[in-house]
Every structure is written in structure tokens, then in C-alpha cells.
Amino acid sequence: xxxxxxxxxxxxxxxxxxxxxxxxxxxxxxxxxxxxxxxxxxxxxxxxxxxxxxxxxxxxxxxxxxxxxxxxxxxxxxxxxxxxxxxxxxxxxxxxxxxxxxxxxxxxxxxxxxxxxxxxxxxxxxxxxxxxxxxxxxxxxxxxxxxxxxxxxxxxxxxxxxxxxxxxxxxxxxxxxxxxxxxxxxxxxxxxxxxxxxxxxxxxxxxxxxxxxxxxxxxxxxxxxxxxxxxxxxxxxxxxxxxxxxxxxxxxxxxxxxxxxxxxxxxxxxxxxxxxxxxxxxxxxxxxxxxxxxxxxxxxxxxxxxxxxxxxxxxxxxxxxxxxxxxxxxxxxxxxxxxxxxxxxxxxxxxxxxxxxxxxxxxxxxxxxxxxxxxxxxxxxxxxxxxxxxxxxxxxxxxxxxxxxxxxxxxxxxxxxxxxxxxxxxxx
Ligand SMILES: Cc1cc2nc3c(=O)[nH]c(=O)nc-3n(C[C@H](O)[C@H](O)[C@H](O)COP(=O)(O)OP(=O)(O)OC[C@H]3O[C@@H](n4cnc5c(N)ncnc54)[C@H](O)[C@@H]3O)c2cc1C
Numbered sequence: 281x282x283x284x285x286x287x288x289x290x291x292x293x294x295x296x297x298x299x300x301x302x303x304x305x306x307x308x309x310x311x312x313x314x315x316x317x318x319x320x321x322x323x324x325x326x327x328x329x330x331x332x333x334x335x336x337x338x339x340x341x342x343x344x345x346x347x348x349x350x351x352x353x354x355x356x357x358x359x360x361x362x363x364x365x366x367x368x369x370x371x372x373x374x375x376x377x378x379x380x381x382x383x384x385x386x387x388x389x390x391x392x393x394x395x396x397x398x399x400x401x402x403x404x405x406x407x408x409x410x411x412x413x414x415x416x417x418x419x420x421x422x423x424x425x426x427x428x429x430x431x432x433x434x435x436x437x438x439x440x441x442x443x444x445x446x447x448x449x450x451x452x453x454x455x456x457x458x459x460x461x462x463x464x465x466x467x468x469x470x471x472x473x474x475x476x477x478x479x480x481x482x483x484x485x486x487x488x489x490x491x492x493x494x495x496x497x498x499x500x501x502x503x504x505x506x507x508x509x510x511x512x513x514x515x516x517x518x519x520x521x522x523x524x525x526x527x528x529x530x531x532x533x534x535x536x537x538x539x540x541x542x543x544x545x546x547x548x549x550x551x552x553x554x555x556x557x558x559x560x561x562x563x564x565x566x567x568x569x570x571x572x573x574x575x576x577x578x579x580x581x582x583x584x585x586x587x588x589x590x591x592x593x594x595x596x597x598x599x600x601x602x603x604x605x606x607x608x609x610x611x612x613x614x615x616x617x618x619x620x621x622x623x624x625x626x627x628x629x630x631x632x633x634x635x636x637x638x639x640x641x642x643x644x645x646x647x648x649x650x651x652x653x654x655x656x657x658x659x660x661x662x663x664x665x666x667x668x669x670x671x672x673x674x675x676x677x678x679x680x681x682x683x684x685x686x687x688x689x690x691x692x693x694x695x696x697x698x699x700x701x702x703x704x705x706x707x708x
Pocket of ligand 1: 294387388425429430578603
């Protein structure tokens, strides 16, 4: 998007080599329309498998219900597309000039230099980033897309506090961890054994353990592969003061880097589960997955209140998902394209508008993801009723109304030629 807006940029990435976890990612019309606008849709469509329905069942095979999603194309212009993350990363990398991505650059420090009209300071109006290899980079704006444990966020908060800005307490509270999970993408499988692979559409299967301590998600991908995810519940005590919160943050950070042994432990818990596709076990599916693409990850979420300072802004993960990160980018790049100047006044005004435009939608996404998670992991009479209603008895009109609300806005960049809205339910 920055390329399309004619804005020069450099990407600093802490990893030494590119890598994406072996799991699937799903995109709906909400972002596919802008991906089409910037010329990515055809490639995404090639690596994606179109999605048609989700079946939710219990470990003993009893089906709780089905949700269909095939209507998305007619209503919103695109089927949902499910793809393997490494395939998506390859496409994204092919679109960024290699010299713009600097690897092995772990950002440690962020320093904003105030604007000066007397020309006395050559760094005035810039932000300096210091990396762990002692290299430094300057720009008019820093966009922190460095994930849930953003170093840019931490430094920005320190800088704001040093200037006397009060950061809300909730911004320092630890992430909420409800689940840890192990993910993998199988090698190409025999469709005669895994009959589901013969179907042209991707049909999700979610299997819930009898005591709701685990759920298993299966998603057929292109090239006869199956992406699987084992979701295990976990509980994080919520810290009540700043010191506890900091300790918790550090513990969460350590836990988020769990290695292959932890992954194996979780896999072993569910090896005996029946795989809904062929009567074999989940263990067989795990054995058909190259070890190096099995990863353990934590599913965290949190809504931050403070999004920017004068020349530093955050984009992407606080748990809102990749879709929300892309929507962040659409709004931010649109505003940057219209900037009258690179003065701190104009940039910070645009950053404020960015937060105002995105805040409510991002907050709803965090809430929705929490509620969705609870449906798959909480036991009890009330939750059984809610599950039965959501997946089986919800009237069609209500289901479509809910879906229309989620897909209501499918924004595109205002400075590029528009992509027609092909859905029967028009984007707002
Ligand atoms: C199993 C799983 C399935 C998911 N499925 C979906 C889905 O279907 N749809 C969806 O919308 N979302 C999904 N999500 C969520 C989605 O993956 C994240 O929301 C998204 O990756 C966030 O992107 P990000 O760029 O903000 O952060 P990240 O993807 O975390 O990227 C941050 C980058 O910054 C780098 N970095 C970190 N610190 C520094 C530093 N100090 N200096 C330099 N570089 C640094 C990291 O190495 C990394 O490359 C899923 C997540 C998981 C775990």
C-alpha cells in the first residue's frame, strides 16, 4: 500500500531469515477487496481454497451443528479464502523490493526529535530507531508493526510518559491468554484416504473434547494438504498492579516462545481423537505433518488505548487478527497519502484520525474473538444452549444479519482506481 501511495519506506525485521508458522489463515471479503485493488487477489486466490462450511461436533462424533459460508460470494463479492501462511508470505515477499527489507534488525530504542524552525538540528522532525546491532535509521514516521509484544509500543509509552502524557493503566496490564495451541500443515495427503480433499471447497471441522479442555480444528487446503490446530485452554491470573502486570508480561513473553517439546506434549493429549475425515486418528494426521512446520503458539488478546505519539504509530496485533491489521493499513495509508506536509503537527493529526476511525471496529473484533473462543472452550448448561442456538437453531435471517454486520465494511484505498463492489449487500 505504501508503494502504491508513493511513500518511501524501509522495513526493519528482527529475524535473520523469513519464516511463517505452519498454519492456515483465512481472509474474507472485508480485506479481499483491497487485496484485489493492490493487485494481490489473483495470487492469493491461486494459493487459497474457497470456504463453504464449518461443522462443529463433539469428540464422540455427535454433530452440534453446521454453519454455511458459501453465500459470501453472492452477498459480499468473494468466497472466504483459506491458505497456508508460508504460501501467503511468499507472495507478500515477491511484492516488496528486497532492498527495502532489512533482516536481523531488532529495534531497541525509538527517539523522536522535535520539529525546529531554526534549522539548528539536522535530526529535527525525524525519529531515530536504534537496533541491537547498533545500527540507526531515521524517518519522518515510525509504524510499529512488531506484533503483540511490540518494542515500539513500549518505547513509545516511555517517551510519552517522559513528556508528561498519562498512559491509561489498562495499557500496561498483561495480555489475556485463554488458549495455547499447536498448529501444523500436513504434507500432501491421499484424497482416497482423506475424502474431504476431493471436495472443491474447504470444509472446516471443529471437534470439541468432552470436557471442553481441547478443541481440534481441521481445514483442508489446496494441494491436498490439511491444516490442523489443537487448541488447549489455559488460565492466566489477571494482575492487579503495575509490578505484577510487568512480571506477568515477562512470563507471557517467555511462554510465547515455547519450543517443540511443549508442542509434542499438547499433541499427545489428542492423538487418540477420531479424525472426522476418515475414521483414522488425529495422531495419524500429526504423523503426516513434517516436524519442522509444527509450532506451538499462544492466542492472546488485548485492546490498547494508546495508539500513537507525534511521529510513532502502532498497527496490527493486539490480538485483533491479520484482517484488522490490513484494515489498519488501509486507513493509515489513505491518511498518509493526503498529508499536506511531514510536520509533526500534520502527522500527529493524521495519526489521531487513524485511531478515531479504527478504534471501535478493532475493539469489536477483540470482543468477537473472545466470545467466539468461549463458545469452543467453555462447558456448562448455558454454554451448551448457546452452542446449540449458534450452530443449529439460529434462524437463517439472524445468521445472515450477523454475517452482514461483520462484512458491512469492505474498504478500499481512495487514491487508487476503485474495485467494483460485486456483492448484493453493498459495502458501507
Ligand atoms: C494459529 C493462528 C491462526 C490465525 N488465524 C488467523 C486468521 O485466520 N485470520 C486473521 O485475520 N488472523 C489470524 N491470526 C492472527 C494473525 O496471525 C495476527 O493477528 C497477525 O499475524 C498480526 O500481525 P502483526 O504484523 O501485527 O504481528 P506479527 O505477525 O506478530 O509480526 C510482527 C513482526 O515483527 C517482528 N518484530 C518483533 N519485534 C521486533 C523488533 N523489536 N524489531 C524488529 N522486528 C520485530 C517479528 O519478528 C514479526 O515478523 C491467527 C493467529 C494464529 C496464531
